Amino acid sequence: MKRVLITGGAGYVGCMVVPKLLEAGYAVVVYDLMLFGSHGLPTHPHLRVIEADIRDTARFSSAVEGCAQRDPFGVYLE
Numbered sequence: 001m002k003r004v005l006i007t008g009g010a011g012y013v014g015c016m017v018v019p020k021l022l023e024a025g026y027a028v029v030v031y032d033l034m035l036f037g038s039h040g041l042p043t044h045p046h047l048r049v050i051e052a053d054i055r056d057t058a059r060f061s062s063a064v065e066g067c068a069q070r071d072p073f074g075v076y077l078e
Contacts, residue, residue, distance in 0.1 A: 001046070005029040005067050007054060015040030022046055031063050 004021055006014050009030030019042050021028050027046045032038070034051045041049065052059045 001025065001027045003027045003029065003066055005031060005063055007031050010034055010036070010038040010041055010049070012040075018042065018047065029063060031060065 004026045006018065006028065008014060009018055010032040014030060018028050018030060022042065022044050029048045029050060030041060031050045031052060033053050038049060041047065050063055054060055
């Protein structure tokens with residue numbers, strides 16, 4: 001299963017994209033500070049939500065591990 005990491009994934013765009021990626025068979029990791037909550041994200045066995053600041057480089061590096069490509073829109077693909 002391909003792994004996708006979306007920075008800011010609990011925002012408007014993430015809440016639109018995450019369900020579509022899950023439906024397409026991807027494992028999705030959302031990395032977000034959750035300033036506005038995560039109400040728009042679905043509950044799914046292949047969804048992992050990391051509540052953290054992108055400036056925490058050690059934690060972010062750990063989240064990106066296993067993702068080989070970077071999309072310019074903040075989506076990391078395995």
